Structure formats: C-alpha cells, structure tokens
Amino acid sequence: EDQVTQSPEALRLQEGESSSLNCSYTVSGLRGLFWYRQDPGKGPEFLFTLYSAGEEKEKERLKATLTKKESFLHITAPKPEDSATYLCAVQNSGYALNFGKGTSLLVTP
Amino acid sequence: DGGITQSPKYLFRKEGQNVTLSCEQNLNHDAMYWYRQDPGQGLRLIYYSQIVNDFQKGDIAEGYSVSREKKESFPLTVTSAQKNPTAFYLCASRSGRTNEKLFFGSGTQLSVL
Numbered sequence: 001e002d003q004v005t006q007s008p009e010a011l012r013l014q015e016g017e018s019s020s021l022n023c024s025y026t027v028s029g030l031r032g033l034f035w036y037r038q039d040p041g042k043g044p045e046f047l048f049t050l051y052s053a054g055e056e057k058e059k060e061r062l063k064a065t066l067t068k069k070e071s072f073l074h075i076t077a078p079k080p081e082d083s084a085t086y087l088c089a090v091q092n093s094g095y096a097l098n099f100g101k102g103t104s105l106l107v108t109p
Numbered sequence: 110d111g112g113i114t115q116s117p118k119y120l121f122r123k124e125g126q127n128v129t130l131s132c133e134q135n136l137n138h139d140a141m142y143w144y145r146q147d148p149g150q151g152l153r154l155i156y157y158s159q160i161v162n163d164f165q166k167g168d169i170a171e172g173y174s175v176s177r178e179k180k181e182s183f184p185l186t187v188t189s190a191q192k193n194p195t196a197f198y199l200c201a202s203r204s205g206r207t208n209e210k211l212f213f214g215s216g217t218q219l220s221v222l
Contacts, residue, residue, distance in 0.1 A: 004151070032208045043115075043199055043213035044152075051208065087152070095159060095207055096142060096167065099151040 002027045004100035006088050012106045013078055021073040021103045023088030032091040033071050035064050037084045038102070044087055047073075078107045111136045115200050115214035121222050122187065122194060130185045130217045132200035139204065141183035142211065145169060146197040155198075158183055187219060195220050 005024045013019055025033065032051055036044035048057045050066040057064050061082065063074040073086055085104045089097040113134045122128045134141065140159050144152040154167030158177040172191025177183055183202075187194045197218050201211040 009149075034210060036213075041197075041216070041218070043113075043201075043215045044211075046210045046212070049208075049210055089152075091207060093207075095140070095165070096154045096157050097152075097211060099144075099153075101149065101151040 002090060002092055002098045004088055004090055004098055006086075006100035006103050008103060009101070010104045010106070012108065013075075015079055015107055015109050016077050018074070018076045018078070020075070021086055021105070023071040023073070023100055024069060025071070025088075025090050026069075027090045027092045027098070029093045030090060031093065033066055034089045034091070034097060035071070035073055036087040036089065038087055039084050047086075075105070078105075080107045080109055083107045113200055113202055113212055113214035115198075115217050117217060118215070120217055120219045122219060123222050125189045127186055127188050128219070130187070130198055130200075130219070132183045132185065132214060133181055134183075134200075134202045134212075134214075135181060136202055136204075136212060137180070138202035138212070139180070140202060141177070142201040143167075143173075143175065143183070143185045144199045144201065146199060146216075152199065155185065 003026045007022045035047040038044040048064040053068045085102045087102045089099040116131045142157045143155040156175045158164035174186045200214040
C-alpha cells in the first residue's frame with residue numbers, strides 16, 4: 001500500500017530563515033511526485049511535478065528535489081506570504097493522487 | 110478563464126437530508142475527482158471518473174454518490190447514510206494522462222446543523 005509521510009507537521013520560521021520540508025514515500029511504480037500549496041479555505045495550488053530521482057525544480061524561493069525514497073521542498077529566505085500548508089502527493093500506476101497530511105508553514109516578520 | 114468551479118462555497122445539512130455539491134470544469138479534461146479534507150488530515154479520495162458515464166469508488170465512498178452525464182460536470186451527493194459529513198470537499202480534474210497534475214476547485218465547506 002502506498003504511503004506518503006510529511007514532516008514536520010508544523011514549522012515556524014522567521015522571515016529570511018531558510019529551511020526544508022520533507023516528504024517520504026513508499027509507492028509501487030512512481031509515476032510522479034507532486035507538491036501543492038494550500039491557503040486556508042482554498043483549493044490546493046500546483047507547485048511542482050518531479051518524475052525521477054535526481055530531478056530538481058525551482059520557482060522563486062522554492063526548490064523541490066527527489067530521491068528514490070523522499071522529496072524535499074527547500075524554502076530560501078522565506079517571506080510572510082509563503083505561509084501556507086504544503087502538500088505532497090504521489091502518483092502510482094493507478095488513477096488518483098495519494099496525498100500526505102501536509103506541513104503547515106508560518107513565516108513571521 | 111479556464112478552471113474548475115465549485116458551488117456553493119458553504120453548505121449546511123440537516124439530519125437525514127441529502128445534499129449535492131456542484132463541480133463544473135471548462136478545461137476539457139477527461140478525468141474528474143472528489144476528495145474530502147478533514148483538519149490535520151490529508152486529502153482522501155471519494156470518487157473519480159475517467160470518462161463520461163463511468164466512475165469508480167475511491168477509498169471512502171460509503172455514504173456518497175456521483176454522476177458523470179457530461180464531460181464538464183461531476184456532482185457529488187452526500188447522502189443521509191454519511192454519518193460524519195462535516196468536512197472540506199475538493200473537486201479536481203486533469204487531462205487523463207495519469208502523470209499530469211490535478212487542477213483543483215476552491216472547495217465547499219459542508220457542516221451539519
């Protein structure tokens with residue numbers, strides 16, 4: 001059975017304090033690993049898709065990396081507007097994404 | 110603008126009542142999904158549909174029903190058999206290729222009166 005575990009559950013950073021979020025997974029036949037951002041009361045917003053170990057993608061202050069067992073979302077010099085819940089999901093050979101519980105990030109000025 | 114529209118934003122259900130959540134997309138996507146989100150929990154799959162007039166149960170389908178009569182529409186009915194319906198419901202779609210990203214709607218918060 002596929003499993004997606006995100007850590008930490010919650011993270012509080014000061015503005016400018018870089019850190020990383022972790023997504024560990026076990027899946028039979030990974031076809032893609034996805035990162036989403038979700039603001040309170042809204043639907044998830046797509047950030048990145050990673051398809052194979054060693055792949056990296058960047059967008060502004062965010063960088064996602066992938067190994068055979070886990071993915072990291074690195075946040076460099078975060079700003080308060082980066083505060084949100086970050087969701088990780090994996091796609092196997094089936095038809096739906098399997099999501100982790102998310103990491104709630106708070107960036108204070 | 111292309112996207113997914115969910116309505117209503119907030120919905121209240123009385124005891125023994127069935128309620129229907131609307132989901133419409135104009136992205137010309139073949140596949141549509143319904144997820145349920147509870148506080149502190151991941152998204153859990155309720156139902157999904159790969160093509161019109163066909164749908165499959167997800168991990169937590171009991172107490173829910175769906176239809177897919179049109180490509181653009183995938184309504185979810187929360188029946189009286191669902192004893193704990195209070196949650197945030199998210200509709201999503203994608204092109205049909207299973208390694209593509211999901212596009213999400215803005216969600217419906219369902220509460221029990």
